[in-house]
Amino acid sequence: DIQMTQSPSFLSATVGDRVTINCKASQNINKYLNWYQQKLGEAPKRLIYNTNSLQTGIPSRFSGSGSGTDYTLTISSLQPEDVATYFCLQHNSGPYTFGAGTKLELK
Amino acid sequence: QVQLKESGPGLVQPSQTLSLTCTVSGFSLTSYNVHWVRQPPGKGLEWMGLIWSGGNTDYNSALKPRLSISRDTSKSQVFLTMNSLQTEDTGIYYCNRNYYGYDYWGQGVMVTVSS
Numbered sequence: 001d002i003q004m005t006q007s008p009s010f011l012s013a014t015v016g017d018r019v020t021i022n023c024k025a026s027q028n029i030n031k032y033l034n035w036y037q038q039k040l041g042e043a044p045k046r047l048i049y050n051t052n053s054l055q056t057g058i059p060s061r062f063s064g065s066g067s068g069t070d071y072t073l074t075i076s077s078l079q080p081e082d083v084a085t086y087f088c089l090q091h092n093s094g095p096y097t098f099g100a101g102t103k104l105e106l107k
Numbered sequence: 108q109v110q111l112k113e114s115g116p117g118l119v120q121p122s123q124t125l126s127l128t129c130t131v132s133g134f135s136l137t138s139y140n141v142h143w144v145r146q147p148p149g150k151g152l153e154w155m156g157l158i159w160s161g162g163n164t165d166y167n168s169a170l171k172p173r174l175s176i177s178r179d180t181s182k183s184q185v186f187l188t189m190n191s192l193q194t195e196d197t198g199i200y201y202c203n204r205n206y207y208g209y210d211y212w213g214q215g216v217m218v219t220v221s222s
Contacts, residue, residue: 034208043201043212050207087152091208095167096142098152 002026002090006099012107019075021102023088028068032092035064035073038101039084047086048073080106109133111141111202111213118219119192129185129202129213136160136178140205141185143176146215147198157205158185192220 003026013019023033031051036044046055048064051071061076075082083106088099115127129141136158143155156166158176166174175188185202197220203209 032208036209043214044209045212046208046210049210053207055210089208091205094165095154096208097154100151 001095002029002093002097004088004090004097004099006088006102008102009100011102011104013078013104014107015078015080017078019078019082019104021073021086021088021104023066023071023073023090023099025069025071025090025092029090029092031067032090033064033066033071034089034091035062036087036089037082037084038087044087078104078106109204109211111204111211113200113202113213113216115200115216115218117217118221119196120222121193121220123192124188124190125192125196125218127187127200127202127216127218129187131183131185131202131204134204136180136183136185141178142203142205142209143185143187144201144203144209145196145198146201147195150198155187155200194220196220 005024007022033051035048038044047058047062052064063074065072085101085103087101110132112130119125140157140159142157146152156176158164164176173190178185199215201215202213204211
């Protein structure tokens with residue numbers, strides 16, 4: 001199985017900050033990497049698919065990049081409504097595997 | 108619009124069998140694969156298995172001996188059955204549609220294994 005190592009586990013930032021979250025795969029996942037946002041008590045919401053494709057309806061302050069084994073989610077200017085847990089998913093090969101999540105809070 | 112909704116008992120006794128239903132709308136089960144994923148309290152997400160659009164199934168090797176996924180396409184329902192439940196099976200269970208990874212998630216159903 002492909003292991004996904006996500007960092008950091010916890011992040012505290014100020015409104016307007018640029019925020020980055022990383023996922024590292026144990027092998028090449030060919031850009032088949034998605035990012036999700038999960039707010040307390042809600043189902044996860046897809047933000048980015050296939051590394052850098054923005055899901056319809058998601059604000060443009062969210063972006064993704066990466067290749068090979070290393071991937072990044074960037075929030076260009078943090079907003080209060082971005083407080084949530086973020087996690088990555090690799091769907092290059094089965095079984096699909098997840099990052100452990102990053103809890104993002106406001107400083 | 109696309110929706111998935113899990114349903115089932117919230118409480119299951121140890122050693123008993125869990126039966127969950129995922130009712131979908133807005134798409135056909137014969138066109139998309141549906142996966143089951145779970146999340147124990149305070150822990151990460153775990154892939155459990157899937158039913159392919161053609162009806163075949165694949166399972167997490169750790170759960171395979173006690174897990175079964177099936178469907179009724181006429182009712183747009185996918186079923187998860189898992190036997191010999193233990194306390195470590197407590198968690199939120201999600202069914203998801205697979206399209207470039209999971210594009211839609213169900214709301215999740217909390218399952219507690221306890222006597």
